[in-house]
Amino acid sequence: MAKNKFIRKLLKLQDLSVVNFWFNSRDKTLNLLVKPYKNGARCPKCNRRGRILRTVDAPRCWSDLPVCGWTICLLYCPREIQCPTHGRIQENIPWADGHARITYRLEYVLLVYSQQMTQKTAAAILRIPKSTLSELLHRSITRIRDGHRIRGLKSIGIDEISYAKRKKYATIVYDLDRSCVVWVGRGKGRDTIDTFFKTKLSAYQKQQIKWASCDMSRAYMGAINDHCPNVTLVLDRFHIVKALNAAVDEVRKEQWRLASPDQKKALKGLRWLLFRHSSNRTKRDTRLLNLLRKGNRRIHRAWVLKDEFEKFWDYKAPWAAERFLKGWMTTALKSRL
Numbered sequence: 001m002a003k004n005k006f007i008r009k010l011l012k013l014q015d016l017s018v019v020n021f022w023f024n025s026r027d028k029t030l031n032l033l034v035k036p037y038k039n040g041a042r043c044p045k046c047n048r049r050g051r052i053l054r055t056v057d058a059p060r061c062w063s064d065l066p067v068c069g070w071t072i073c074l075l076y077c078p079r080e081i082q083c084p085t086h087g088r089i090q091e092n093i094p095w096a097d098g099h100a101r102i103t104y105r106l107e108y109v110l111l112v113y114s115q116q117m118t119q120k121t122a123a124a125i126l127r128i129p130k131s132t133l134s135e136l137l138h139r140s141i142t143r144i145r146d147g148h149r150i151r152g153l154k155s156i157g158i159d160e161i162s163y164a165k166r167k168k169y170a171t172i173v174y175d176l177d178r179s180c181v182v183w184v185g186r187g188k189g190r191d192t193i194d195t196f197f198k199t200k201l202s203a204y205q206k207q208q209i210k211w212a213s214c215d216m217s218r219a220y221m222g223a224i225n226d227h228c229p230n231v232t233l234v235l236d237r238f239h240i241v242k243a244l245n246a247a248v249d250e251v252r253k254e255q256w257r258l259a260s261p262d263q264k265k266a267l268k269g270l271r272w273l274l275f276r277h278s279s280n281r282t283k284r285d286t287r288l289l290n291l292l293r294k295g296n297r298r299i300h301r302a303w304v305l306k307d308e309f310e311k312f313w314d315y316k317a318p319w320a321a322e323r324f325l326k327g328w329m330t331t332a333l334k335s336r337l
C-alpha cells in the first residue's frame, strides 16, 4: 500500500486523498497536503459544479483530531469557481465548513467534549489554546443556531424538559415540519411560553400557524389558543398514554391505601405491570392480570380501559375513530372510577 493511502486509511480521512505529508517535530505537527477525492469543484450553496477560475495561491490549514500527541493539519489550496447561480465563489470543502479553520469531525468532538467537561480540560485534550477553543465554540454554535431560525413556521410542538437533576426546567418549541428546535426558554408554564409568542413571532407569523402539539397542561393549550387564531390543537400519543397510565396508577394507589396487609402483599409489584404496553406483555403478565380481575375489580377495570384505548391508534378512518372514542368515553364515565 502506498504511504499516502496508508495515512489516509489510518486517519480515516474521507472525501479526500493525501498528496504528501511531513512531520514537524518542533511543534509536534503532522502536515498533510490533501485534495478533495472527487474531481470537479462544487458550489457550497447549491452543490452544482462550476467552472474553475483560479487557485488561491497560499494553502489554507485546517486542524483535525490530534493523534498520539501529534496535531494533524490539513493543507489545501481552495479554488475559486464560477457558479451559474451564485457567481464567483470559493469551492465547497468536503471536510470543513466554509470559513472554518477546523474540520467537521474536530468540531463535533469539540462540541461533545464541551458538554461533558470544562473548556480548559477540553482544550488540553484537543491540543488547542483555551481562547481558541472558546472562539471556535462560539462560531460553531452561531452557525448551527442559524439553521434553527424560525422560517415559515406552520406546525409547532411545545414541550418541557428538566435539567440539573429535575431542579430546573426549560421549555422547547419545535418546528415539526423541519424537525428542529426553534426556541428554548428558561422555566416552564404560561409565562415562559408567552415570552416566545410575544417576542419571537409577528402577528402574521402567528396567523400562519396551523397545527400545534403539546402536552395536556392548561398553560400551553391556553397560550396556543390565545396567540394563534387559526390553530388546530393536536395532542400527541406519548402524552395521552402518559395521562392514561397516571390515571391507572391513581386507582392503584387508592386501592393500596384501602388494602389490608394481606391484600397489600398481593398488590405488590403491580405498578410496572399495569404500565406495560400490550406488545411487551409476557404470558406470565397476562396470567397475573387475569388474576387481578378476581383480586381487585377496580384496578382491573381501570387497566382494561387503558388497554382498550390502544386500539384507538390503529383507526384509519376519522369517523370510526370518533365512534370508538365516544364509546370508550361512555364506558369510562360509567366505570365509576
Ligand SMILES: [Zn+2]
Pocket (backbone or CB within 6 Å): 043, 044, 045, 046, 047, 048, 083, 084, 085, 086, 087
Ligand atoms: Zn451555486
